[in-house]
Structures are given as C-alpha cells and as structure tokens.
Amino acid sequence: MKNLIQNESINFQYNPFGGLALNEIPKALVPIDHFNQIQANIENEKIKIIELKGKKGRGKSCHLKALQLTNPESAFFQLGQKQTNFEEIINSSKQLLFLDSIHYLNFIQRQKLFKSDHKIILTAHFSRHIEYKLAGAKSSSFNFSGISQDKLAGIIKNRIKIASGFEGPINLDQNVLKNLITKHGDDYRSIINHLYQNFDQC
Amino acid sequence: MLKQVSRLRVVFEKKGPFKLGELVKGKIILIPEKDVNLKSLGYKINLEIRGLIEFEDYHLSKKNIVEDQTLYKDKEYIYHFEFIYNKYETYKGLNIEILVKVVAFANFLPLIPSESFLDKINVFKSDINNWEDKKYLNFISNAYQYKIITKELELKPHSFSRPYFYSVWIFMMLGFVTSFLGLWDTYKYYLLIAFALGLILILSYYLLTKSIAGKINIQFEEIQDGKFKVKATSSNKWKQVSMISMNYRIIEEVTDNRGTTPYKVKLFKFNSKPQIFKRPNNLVESLFSFPIDEPQTIKFQDVRIYWFLEMEFTSIFGIKFTHGNEFITKKVKR
Incomplete structure (x- = not known):
C-alpha cells in the first residue's frame, strides 16, 4: 500500500488502528449525521426503543458505546461472547439500557425486554420493527450505511492523534483513501483492520 | 472552560x-x-x-x-x-x-x-x-532460555486431511445450493443420500484415525544448546502407519469481539522444520531446535499465543491423518 500518512514527524506509541479503550471511542468517532437526533430520541419519553441498524463494520457498536458514555445513568450490555445473563439485563436497576447485538437474545427474551419498563437502545443487522410493534413499543430506527472520504479521513486522523499525541495538521493521501473505499466499500472496520495489518507501509 | x-x-x-x-x-x-x-x-x-x-x-x-x-x-x-x-x-x-x-x-x-x-x-x-x-x-527478555512446562501430552485428531475435507464440503454445499435454487423437491432423495454420505465420511474418519493411530502419547525432554526432544508412542505401535511427519508451530490467535459479529484470526508465527520417519517403530524420537526470539505461551481474554505440536501420519492404505495438541512454554532466565 502506498503511503497514506504524509507527515514524517509523527511518533506513534502503538499502531493507531487497533481496538480502542472505552474513553478513546468518543475521541476517535466521527458522528453520523443524525447523532443529535438519536440523542434527542433518547431524551424523548414517548420513544421506547431506538434501533441502530446496519451491516457489520458500519460503526453501530462504536456509536452505541459513545452514546452510553453521554448517558452515564444507564447500563451497557455486550451480548453474545461475553456470557451476559438475561436476568441481569431484565432486572437491571437502570432504566436506560444499551444492548449491543440484540440477535443473541431469543425471541421470547426480546419480547419480555421490549415489554419491560426499560428504555432500550440496541444494535441490529436488520430492522426488528415488527417485534417492537408486537410488544406495543414505540420505536425509531437509524440506518448505518454509506461512507465518505472526509468521514474516513476524520476517523483516521483522530486515531493517529490518540496513538501519537501529535497535535499538528495531519495530511493523508486522498488517492489512498479513495482506493480504500473502492476496495472495502462502506465497511469501516474492514478498512481499519486493513490499515492495522499494513501499518508499516502507511 | x-x-x-x-x-x-x-x-x-x-x-x-x-x-x-x-x-x-x-x-x-x-x-x-x-x-x-x-x-x-x-x-x-x-x-x-x-x-x-x-x-x-x-x-x-x-x-x-x-x-x-x-x-x-x-x-x-x-x-x-x-x-x-x-x-x-x-x-x-x-x-x-x-x-x-x-x-x-x-x-x-x-x-x-x-x-x-x-x-x-x-x-x-x-x-x-x-x-x-x-x-x-x-x-x-534478558538472557533467557525456553522451558517446556508441559511434560506429557496426548495428541488428538485436529483437522481433516484434504480429500476428506473437500468431499464433506461438496456434499454439504450441494444440499444448500439445490435448496436455494428450488430444486430440493426434485432431487431431495439424492441429496439426502449425499448428506448422509458426508456424515458417514466424518464418522469413518474419526473411527479410522482412532483405530490406525491409536492413543498417541508425547513426552518432552529438554536438551542443552537450545534443543528439545519429543518422544511419541502409539497404543497401536504404529502398525498401520507407513510414514510420520512431525513439526511444531507457534500460533497467534485473536478473537475479534468488537461489533456485532465476532470472528477469529490466526497467524502462524513460526513453523519448525518437519521431521520425517518412514516405517516407524514403537518409539518415535524427534529433536527440535527452539526458535529465536519468539513469544512464550500467552493467554489473555481475546488473545492467545500458543505452541502446537502437529503430527501427520500416512496409513499403509495411503490415507493421511493429522493429530496435534498444544503444549505450554515459558521463557526463563538462563
């Protein structure tokens, strides 16, 4: 890969394209256009479920974590690999719940949760609008798809700043960015993973 | 502010x-x-x-x-x-x-x-x-040497040999593709037979590998000058085995749990030179060199680096089987 980072004087403490610490996620994130609308819907008492939907690698989980940090009076559950107990979720003392990867709960558990008193912000690969309707819960859905060169550049620059502490302007080769989008489409994670594995050539 | x-x-x-x-x-x-x-x-x-x-x-x-x-x-x-x-x-x-x-x-x-x-x-x-x-x-590490913590080990079947893998894969794919194309009703009996054959192949593979290889036990022995010895015995005394190839690998494995879809990535960091034994007797002894500047066994939540002993043996009927298992190493002061 041709050099993406044009600056020569950046000293990296580690590869900037790896997994981020929780407190680094908001610093790396370039929020989607309707980020403020999601936040407004969280505060809107009439809306019970907020769904962040999209294919893998489009930034749903990152946005979910960043949203949870802006709402500290809430609980975050990473479903799936991290053996979370359903009882722990449904009996949570927090009213506002952030659930990553809702598909790891079965239909009955999901219905129980959607009918509960909790307000839920969740990530899903496809819309579960019918399930929300079935549970009688008002919902809103936000789609995570599409990519722009500017947004990708923003994310890469933010990550470089976090990993290096560099505060000056960062110059990225626009042709390399363009080629990354041509090759990986709007799969941000695939692009970031590719950059991780090819960092020595960046 | x-x-x-x-x-x-x-x-x-x-x-x-x-x-x-x-x-x-x-x-x-x-x-x-x-x-x-x-x-x-x-x-x-x-x-x-x-x-x-x-x-x-x-x-x-x-x-x-x-x-x-x-x-x-x-x-x-x-x-x-x-x-x-x-x-x-x-x-x-x-x-x-x-x-x-x-x-x-x-x-x-x-x-x-x-x-x-x-x-x-x-x-x-x-x-x-x-x-x-x-x-x-x-x-x-400062002036270190590797130490093998595992003293004894039993090797287990760990992967299909290629012809077996491809046969099972083809049978399974046939079923999915024809169902997808709406041909299931026409060819369902043929496909069920194909699917059953796939299952029989899997089962026979494990039965065959067990009966041919027997129980494979390994003993590690450390030798000076950065070398270690692997002693392998089989409960079947390798009677039906015509050739053995033994090597060890160092593998970096990460499980990416970010986002909604987890997946594993493996990297083979080091492959030792394989040791070949034709017509093996009861005891098979291999002498391996430790690698230069590779990590010891490491395990964290979503990351592990492990050393893996692998043995591929060819039966007298020409079918190849692969057995293996992990062993634990540590870098200690020389």
Missing part, C-alpha cells in the same frame, strides 16, 4: 528497550499554574493489549510517591521514582500488540466547579482534579 491548573510530565532516563528485571528510573515533573493542594502523586503500570480485538487493559501496580502537599504557582516540582518490571515482554505481532504503559498521575483536592452548562454536559473533557501523563515502554 476551567483553566488548566498544572502541567504534568513523566520522563525516563533512557528510551529503552529495557530488559525484564532491569531497574527503570524516571521522574515526574509538575508545574502548577496556580497554588494547589496536591492529594496524591505517583505512577501506575498497566499492561495493554491492542490490535484486532476489543481493547484489554490490566492493572499491574500503583505507587504513590507523595501525598497531601501544597504546591505553589509556577514552581517546578520534580519527583524521582524507580521500579523493576519483570512480568510480560512487550510484543508486536501482525494482529496484536502487548504494551506496557507507565501512567504518572496527580490528584488535586477539588477546586470550585465550573458553572458553565457546557462543562457539565461535556463528559469527554479532562478531569480538572486528576491529571495524567503516560509513556509506553518496551521490555525484552
């Missing part, structure tokens, strides 16, 4: 890399921008795992250097410290990095909070009463 109350920096006498067990000397420099009451100042050492995984952070140690002190505006305060670190080496692989982070911290007694609404809702701003500066240091 509130004005920054102090400047905090951590610096080290040398850049590194440091040897595990070496005395590391550093200093924390603090220049307050106004008179402040310092509650505590010190450093902590953390281990960070970064890469194609969810970030992992392990707290290793923390030490307060000074507590309860009044500091005056624009005066430079220097606090020297030293420590010995001898836990994990730092590591840079293709998919992960293991990093040692030294964080200098200074906690001040609460100042008057800002009345600004923006300050109250901005959770991403630095905490005005707690300051930090961090440096990442590299640590390498």
